[in-house]
Amino acid sequence: MAIKLYDYSLSGSCYKVRLLLGFLDLEYERHPIGFYPEREHRTETFRAINPLGQIPVLEDDGIRLRDAQAILCHLANKYDMSGLWLPRAPELYGLVMMWLMFAGGELMAASAARLHDLLGYDLDIETARRNAHAAFRILDDHLTRREIEGGTWIVGDHPTIADVACFPYTALSNDGGIGLEDYPALRNWLRSFMHLPKFDAMSGISEFA
Ligand SMILES: N[C@@H](CCC(=O)N[C@@H](CS)C(=O)NCC(=O)O)C(=O)O
Numbered sequence: 001m002a003i004k005l006y007d008y009s010l011s012g013s014c015y016k017v018r019l020l021l022g023f024l025d026l027e028y029e030r031h032p033i034g035f036y037p038e039r040e041h042r043t044e045t046f047r048a049i050n051p052l053g054q055i056p057v058l059e060d061d062g063i064r065l066r067d068a069q070a071i072l073c074h075l076a077n078k079y080d081m082s083g084l085w086l087p088r089a090p091e092l093y094g095l096v097m098m099w100l101m102f103a104g105g106e107l108m109a110a111s112a113a114r115l116h117d118l119l120g121y122d123l124d125i126e127t128a129r130r131n132a133h134a135a136f137r138i139l140d141d142h143l144t145r146r147e148i149e150g151g152t153w154i155v156g157d158h159p160t161i162a163d164v165a166c167f168p169y170t171a172l173s174n175d176g177g178i179g180l181e182d183y184p185a186l187r188n189w190l191r192s193f194m195h196l197p198k199f200d201a202m203s204g205i206s207e208f209a
Pocket of ligand 1: 011012013014041042053054055056066067068069104111
């Protein structure tokens, strides 16, 4: 049975999944959701698919998953025979999980700022931007330490699903009025990620000087 992704092209969370599907060369059926202005994800029909009323959702061989981070784990676990995108080594595995939680947690402040600026979501934009900056500071400090150690990626010597999960809302931060001038290591990492083979950009992502 084919992989099916409930997707919205401007969603950074769906972009996480599209990125990994591309890196792993996986074919999939794209089911577009009228996120804006239709708000299809809030309908009863979609809530029967995801009671949280959120995208992305992925279906694969009878399994239905919500949450981009869970979906990344599933795809890497099932389809990445190299084991590089989700390393099982004990010194790496927990760190990948930790940064996945960060991507789905603290970094989502940058998603909130973007929803406010792009789609007019009614939320406290100053708090969202402040929290996004706090998350970027943490990621930039980590990537600075990694640079000093000679590392490029968030964990280990190969990009992992932690990089995939952290990339979209960092790269799209400008959409939420958040500049990355103060985060040089973070910008280096974004550039490295964008040079990965099979990297696919989405609307709103430009080169980082
Ligand atoms: N925990 C979920 C959150 C995904 C998420 O926030 N998706 C947004 C679109 S980018 C959404 O569906 N929001 C629901 C809404 O705005 O009503 C994940 O990481 O995948």
